[in-house]
Amino acid sequence: MDQGKTGEFWLYDLKVETVLDGRTPVCRHIEGDSFRVEGETLVFEPGTHISMYALAAVLPLLPVRQRMTDPNDWVSTDAEVACPDPHCGGRFRITRLGKRRFTHAATTGLLEARGEAYWQADKS
Numbered sequence: 235m236d237q238g239k240t241g242e243f244w245l246y247d248l249k250v251e252t253v254l255d256g257r258t259p260v261c262r263h264i265e266g267d268s269f270r271v272e273g274e275t276l277v278f279e280p281g282t283h284i285s286m287y288a289l290a291a292v293l294p295l296l297p298v299r300q301r302m303t304d305p306n307d308w309v310s311t312d313a314e315v316a317c318p319d320p321h322c323g324g325r326f327r328i329t330r331l332g333k334r335r336f337t338h339a340a341t342t343g344l345l346e347a348r349g350e351a352y353w354q355a356d357k358s
């Protein structure tokens with residue numbers, strides 16, 4: 235496998251924010267509630283809530299939104315995900331923030347390529 239000179243790759247950090255824009259929610263969606271995505275981690279500020287049904291709808295799109303995509307790809311432009319309840323006005327806006335550097339060695343599960351896990355290196 236060609237890992238380039240450094241074995242590094244970059245992922246966007248994301249912000250996932252509840253938006254209603256005047257629609258009526260059925261679920262407990264509080265406009266402005268948000269969480270961040272940093273690598274594999276969902277980061278919630280104290281007091282932030284999200285419906286588990288809504289989270290289930292949002293989760294599949296997070297890894298692809300973290301990656302560099304073609305500007306013409308719908309994934310690059312369509313940033314809102316609807317709550318899966320068809321009667322609910324809740325939406326979740328996924329915004330790309332800054333890019334975060336990772337390395338293959340710090341993220342792979344392949345024994346022959348594995349280095350110190352990125353989350354262990356972050357503790358030092």
Ligand SMILES: [Zn+2]
Nearest residue numbers: 261317322324
């Ligand atoms: Zn909902």
